[in-house]
Amino acid sequence: MKPITFDSNCYWIDGRPIYLNSGEFHYFRVPKPDWRRRMELFKEAGGNCLATYIPWLIHEPEEGHFVFDSGDGTTDLEGFLETARETELYVIARPGPYQYSELIYGGLPSWLFDRYPEVQAHTLEGRPFGLPSVSYLHPTFLTKARAWFDAVCPLLAGQTVQRGGPIAFTQFDNELMGVHIWFGGLDYNAEAMGFGDPEGHYPRFLADRYGSLIELNEAYAADYESFTEVRPISSAEADPGRTSDIRRLRDYFHFYLHVTTVYAQTLCAWLRDHGVDTPLIHNSANPDMNAYFVEMVETLGEDFLLGSDHYYNLDQTWPQNNPTPQYARNVLLSNESLRLLGYPPTILELPSGSCSDWPPITASDAHACYMTNLAYGMKGHNYYVFTGGPNPPGAGETTDLYDYGAPIGAHGQVRPLYEVQAAFGQFIDDHPWLVQAEREHDIRFAINFESARADRYWQARGDLLFTNAEAWRFLAAGLLTTGLCASLSPVCVNLDADDWVDDTATPLIVATGAAMSQAHQERIVAFLQRGGRALIAPVLPTVDETFVPCTVLSDFLGAPSFRRGVEAVIRVVIKGVEGEIRNVLKNEVFFAAPPEDAVVVGYDECTDAPLAWEVATSGGGRVILLGMTWEHRKDEQSQALLALLNRLGLSRVIISTNPAIWLALRTRGSKSLLFMMNLFSSSMKTKVVYRPGSGGQVDLGEHQIEAMSVKAVEVRP
């Protein structure tokens, strides 16, 4: 077996682009006599890789006593790897330390918490989170985890593809940070963080960030006498709109991300020390958390790959029982984020059954989920789980028989979900060019990763007009959702990168709050100076990402002064080229006096106050500023967005007459696949028109899309 490599578009084996089709398969659950048969079933369904947790809990049941072969298979990791190799399936090894997997203690050994309760994450007040939330950099935890890695890594290192084994990727830990954020917030374990310790992580982080105490005291409106004196503040004690407090909360969140990165670096170093020579990977717990990994991606460099977990329902408290357009929109943002970070979008946990029996994960819902992920650029996945079995005695958290409603049941029975996965595997095999395909796009959305995570520290506006957390929500639920209903074909660009600035072929949409780094502002200015066209809403940034005044973009656009519209009744009118769209439903409006040479393209009918205008910039760029927010609800919002984008020269690639049917066209050379998504529970019709880049218009006919399904047809213009 040859190593698997990757770039931001797809995976490769030996110079051949491939789709990574992996399935989770736990040797400690699946009965050993059935390993080979189930592996072969997976291979027949198109699989080429298996993933497995390697639970510390079962391999080190007593401290210092490691068990790696108990005969019955439960701890026979090597036997499993051998069987996988013989079946010619790659393996993703996931040795933790933490892993959850519905095991008690999250897969960590019970003695760890019994003997060393100090390793738990702590709240700011010093209260332990409880199990299994460990404090990543607690020295005792690191010592015990190191011993575990010292035991397991040699086994893994001997079985990598480079050494003739099946292990193609090694994952450290699991859904990092979730174990804190879901159970208590950020970790403030004083010993791990080094509060008050001159050599501690926290004082050193602050010293690195601020250089001098004077700078820190100015930023914090404080008068500390040393870095070691500084302590984080809680959200409760912070004034949520006070700039110095937002800075402190932001710094602690960034410090927490830094600590997590140091932990990841530590685990990676241990793996490398032992000769584990595969790419190292990690799974963001969900689309909303991808932005938490930006620092880790920068730090770990080329040998690292980030994927994301894309569940749509794990119990009745989830927003929806089945995939929905809201889920699809989050998938789009997640896949684009992963691509922009340099990775082939990989769903490291793609739903395949559920830890809950109810609400049920049905085979047809799962198929719609898989096709949605594919439509939005998924280049690899790992089904969680392909098959289960009995938990080791006493080790199960949710149940003793870990069936999971998986395609292959705990007793080896084949379920309808297996047929769905086989069909999905066949679909991928039938379109081998799809792994290198890209979305044909007509619009670009700017991603500011700092905005995507600003809700962790920025809760109120204070003196600023609009928070970046609100801007991110507006991007997702407003602009992007409206755009998808309006048949836009968006891709995303990364404001942290330069690679998009010279490309002025399609307009750019920027949802911004009051804060944007100078580099981001300069990139947008540079894009406009090269002739770029941009829609910016609902305000212009007035401060940089550290809340220091920074008006590069605003100055470039004539420095308009915004105010929040507080009138009792505001009736928004948007002026399209072919007429006005009246009374467009909004959440909020920001008025500003446009520069003299601007054309007003939106106003309040009650007061005539302008709230959108278009202006030409130096270098031939064109900008529309739109002082308005919304969550998508009304067709008028789609019409208004299209009217504004048409002014900026939008040319839609592909159009659905039914706004509820979202489209994605993925193309490689002369081959194209059109995905038509109906993620509602009723069958729907749509007519589709394609406008190839070469000009003209192709009628792609009327389509009936069954409820909760994604129809894919080949398009040959």
Place this chain on the structure above:
Amino acid sequence: MKPITFDSNCYWIDGRPIYLNSGEFHYFRVPKPDWRRRMELFKEAGGNCLATYIPWLIHEPEEGHFVFDSGDGTTDLEGFLETARETELYVIARPGPYQYSELIYGGLPSWLFDRYPEVQAHTLEGRPFGLPSVSYLHPTFLTKARAWFDAVCPLLAGQTVQRGGPIAFTQFDNELMGVHIWFGGLDYNAEAMGFGDPEGHYPRFLADRYGSLIELNEAYAADYESFTEVRPISSAEADPGRTSDIRRLRDYFHFYLHVTTVYAQTLCAWLRDHGVDTPLIHNSANPDMNAYFVEMVETLGEDFLLGSDHYYNLDQTWPQNNPTPQYARNVLLSNESLRLLGYPPTILELPSGSCSDWPPITASDAHACYMTNLAYGMKGHNYYVFTGGPNPPGAGETTDLYDYGAPIGAHGQVRPLYEVQAAFGQFIDDHPWLVQAEREHDIRFAINFESARADRYWQARGDLLFTNAEAWRFLAAGLLTTGLCASLSPVCVNLDADDWVDDTATPLIVATGAAMSQAHQERIVAFLQRGGRALIAPVLPTVDETFVPCTVLSDFLGAPSFRRGVEAVIRVVIKGVEGEIRNVLKNEVFFAAPPEDAVVVGYDECTDAPLAWEVATSGGGRVILLGMTWEHRKDEQSQALLALLNRLGLSRVIISTNPAIWLALRTRGSKSLLFMMNLFSSSMKTKVVYRPGSGGQVDLGEHQIEAMSVKAVEVRP
């Protein structure tokens, strides 16, 4: 047209039981020339009643200047009533004052807020909520609203069915309290509430409740010198688990309900003063708010009818895009609550289109919604809206053309939703006995209305084991959901009433927190003393509803002492008659030492500590105490609940082999309809068995239930 009367089972006209099939139809929107045609269309679809708001906004555009016929129909209320009468359709008149209906200012006149901004509801800090949240008892608001009623009521009074007109019901206001709770919390307008005024509502309420200052000071752990000195505390300043603070928050919430009731009484008196002689009705905004109306129901008496609004999706922030089992469960609780309050369960706003174009309300989803409501006992409804049209100029909040995706569009076009409603009307007509049918049940759930609203004031446990807000959530998401997945056929009983105490035919399930009134506790004891069988979980009450120690029920059951299980790993085992169910997934466990004569039926495998036991009571009753909470997720939870209920002699009426298909069997005499609900997005199969009360077992065959549909079949045993 004869008057329509009602009892708790159904509506009646002239001694004949009828189904109220109403549709919202706004004369101020629908073009007058099309009134008759659209009314006839509704009648052809089975309709027998229309409902309309009568917007203060358009009828009193300037203060003191009333307009009731502007020629084009927009204000031609009388013409509308005349056309309805000619078409032989009853009318539900909804004159507000507040009504929303997607009109600016919520249908209140703009001059009201411009001239008298003091009428707005206020936060505790005195900040106005903004539009259109009025403070119900503000004297200026009442003066202006009275003038509006003085103008409109004579028109209504002359057109009641008793006087030969079509008006069968009159609704005061709309979705009372929603306008506060959604936009800022409870209303604290100092002038309206009379803070500090010896004759004010608030001091008088406290004096009524406590009788003496000594009592109040004891309850509040305070030392006030007069009732007028007392001020409410905010949730933020309250210690959430401190009994005296919970009492204060609870008292203010009850006072707020009292104020709302006084407002309702005031509006009713005005209507009656003017001779409006129909029953007066009101719509609870959603199932969760029904319990807020208990005092109003008691106060307004026999001529009042409470209904509820049952939307499933109005914009993308709603939990789901379509009806779901979670929605169905809430419908069941809502319909049962209305029935227990004395009313035929009536959905005064049943989804018929939406104020949002996206996510779409599809015809087939709506049909599943209607059938679900019918399965769970709906005896009347009002489609919101049956048809729309252009808003009066400048009056629309969400759009200018109020199309709503209604069955008859704004331009009069007939949509597929119309066919669905026609089919639903036909279904009702085809089963005329259904309006008097009742659900065949095998289990009863106790409703404690105070628990259903305890989340408004009780946020933390403090020294108590379990809050009543948690108990309500456990009832809905845990016990009831598990029960429905386990093919239980539940109805509800009202702990405030005596009517169920003598009926020991089926077991009772009681989800209780730490607080239960003495009367409730005594009723449960009385039920057991008559031989009743009950499952009580997860604790026994230790205080009454005012948080004064009260252990009537606990004493009757041997006064066990509970403790919260805090062990790191707890493995719940439930002992069924035919074997044990092991490792049952729980949220939380409460351990208690059972009385000597008890049989342990549940324990923690790790410590052997008992968490469920069965005990016989004096009078031949039987109780199982189950110290465990959960949200329904696993089949094992269904098995555990069935195992315990089987010990109490449960005999299920009707059983589905597929736990995702929920059943309801509605019977009248020899006729029965079996409803089989599939509120998931995949087609499913189930086999159904019926066990009639007469004994034996009837195989009702295998059924394929299409995705998002409710199949109803006649059952003739």
